[in-house]
Amino acid sequence: MHSLLDPNPAPLKSWLAEKGYPAYRAAQIRKWVFERRAKDFGEMNDLPKKLREELAADWQLWTAQVVKHQQSADGTEKLLLELPGAGSLPGVPGRIECVLLRDGDRRSICISSQVGCAMGCVFCASGLDGVDRNLTAAEIIEQMLLLQRLLPAEERLSHIVVMGMGEPLANLDNVLLALDEASADDGLGISHRRITISTVGLPKQLHQLCERNARYHLAVSLHAPNDELRNQIVPVNKNIGLDEVIAAADRYFEVSGRRLTFEYVLLAGINDQPQHAKQLVALLAKRTALLNVIPYNPVAGLPYQTPSASAVNRFRDILLEGGINIKFRQRKGAEIDAACGQLRRSTPALLPIGSK
Structure with missing residues (x-):
C-alpha cells in the first residue's frame, strides 16, 4: 500500500x-x-x-504501532513505536522513540531519524544495538503527527528537534524532505527558526547541508573539548577530528546566519573536570554560539553517572568566567525513560512469529 x-x-x-x-x-x-x-x-x-x-x-495513513505511551508529571510524553521492516532481531520490526515536551507555551517534539544509531556514543542507549536502517521521510513525518495528536485541539506544535534515535545527517535526504513538510504553510507551519537538527558532526554532510538547505538551526554534540577524550566518548570522531567538525559548523554559521548550538553531556568523573571546562572556553570563546550543557541521564546497564551538584556548579562557573554563552538543560521525563533509546531497551521486544 x-x-x-x-x-x-x-x-x-x-x-x-x-x-x-x-x-x-x-x-x-x-x-x-x-x-x-x-x-x-x-x-x-x-x-x-x-x-x-x-x-x-x-x-x-499510519504504519507505526504505538507499543508504549508514557507520561511524566512534568508534562513530558514519550511514544515507543514499532515500524515495519528489519529490527535488531530477525522477524521483529524496528522500534523507535519520539517525545513531546511541554515548557510554558512551547510544545516541542524530539523525533528520530534512524532505527538505532551507528555513531557509538558510549553513554547513549540508542546505539547499543547499532543501526538497523534509515527511516523514510514518511516515517519521520508520522512521528510528528502522532505527537501532535497528543495535544488538545487548541494547541499546536511549536518546535522540532531532530535529536532522537539515529544520526540525522546520515539520513540527510529523508530528514530534509520531512522537515520541508513540517515547515510548509500547508503542513505543520512550523518556522524554520524553530527547527533544530542535532548531529555529532559529520563534516561532509554538514557541507552538503550548507549547499542544500541552511535554513534550520544546527546543534553539534561535542561531549569533549579535545580529540583524545572525544575519541573515547564519540568513537566516530577517530575518523573525523574536532578541527574538521568545528570548521564545518563555522561554515554553516556563515552560510545560514543561524546561531550555533554545541551540546555537551556531562559525565561524572570523565568530562566534567575543571580542565575540561577551561579547554571548552578556549575552543568556543570567539564563536557566536550557545553551549547547551546536559547533566547525564543514567541508562540501566551503562556505568556512567550524573555529576554531583558541586561538579556541575564548578563547571558552570568556569564557563561563565570565560565568557561562554551557556544553558544548563533541565532534565525532563527522567521517570519515563525519556533519554534517547532508554524506553526501547527497557521494553521487551515481541518475539518473531513462530518462536517460543
Missing part, C-alpha cells in the same frame, strides 16, 4: 486522476492529515464516502 505521508505529492495526484476525482481533493486530504489531525480516512467527512473507502483500500 502507498503511504499517504510520503512527501512526494505525485502518486496521490495520479491516483486521484486515475479514479476520476478532481485535483482539489489532494489538498483536502492533506488538510485532514496535517491540520485536522484525522485518525483515519473515515473522519474525512467532506470527502465522498466512495473516495474514503478507496483511500482506505489503497493507502496507509
Whole structure:
C-alpha cells in the first residue's frame, strides 16, 4: 500500500486522476492529515464516502504501532513505536522513540531519524544495538503527527528537534524532505527558526547541508573539548577530528546566519573536570554560539553517572568566567525513560512469529 505521508505529492495526484476525482481533493486530504489531525480516512467527512473507502483500500495513513505511551508529571510524553521492516532481531520490526515536551507555551517534539544509531556514543542507549536502517521521510513525518495528536485541539506544535534515535545527517535526504513538510504553510507551519537538527558532526554532510538547505538551526554534540577524550566518548570522531567538525559548523554559521548550538553531556568523573571546562572556553570563546550543557541521564546497564551538584556548579562557573554563552538543560521525563533509546531497551521486544 502507498503511504499517504510520503512527501512526494505525485502518486496521490495520479491516483486521484486515475479514479476520476478532481485535483482539489489532494489538498483536502492533506488538510485532514496535517491540520485536522484525522485518525483515519473515515473522519474525512467532506470527502465522498466512495473516495474514503478507496483511500482506505489503497493507502496507509499510519504504519507505526504505538507499543508504549508514557507520561511524566512534568508534562513530558514519550511514544515507543514499532515500524515495519528489519529490527535488531530477525522477524521483529524496528522500534523507535519520539517525545513531546511541554515548557510554558512551547510544545516541542524530539523525533528520530534512524532505527538505532551507528555513531557509538558510549553513554547513549540508542546505539547499543547499532543501526538497523534509515527511516523514510514518511516515517519521520508520522512521528510528528502522532505527537501532535497528543495535544488538545487548541494547541499546536511549536518546535522540532531532530535529536532522537539515529544520526540525522546520515539520513540527510529523508530528514530534509520531512522537515520541508513540517515547515510548509500547508503542513505543520512550523518556522524554520524553530527547527533544530542535532548531529555529532559529520563534516561532509554538514557541507552538503550548507549547499542544500541552511535554513534550520544546527546543534553539534561535542561531549569533549579535545580529540583524545572525544575519541573515547564519540568513537566516530577517530575518523573525523574536532578541527574538521568545528570548521564545518563555522561554515554553516556563515552560510545560514543561524546561531550555533554545541551540546555537551556531562559525565561524572570523565568530562566534567575543571580542565575540561577551561579547554571548552578556549575552543568556543570567539564563536557566536550557545553551549547547551546536559547533566547525564543514567541508562540501566551503562556505568556512567550524573555529576554531583558541586561538579556541575564548578563547571558552570568556569564557563561563565570565560565568557561562554551557556544553558544548563533541565532534565525532563527522567521517570519515563525519556533519554534517547532508554524506553526501547527497557521494553521487551515481541518475539518473531513462530518462536517460543
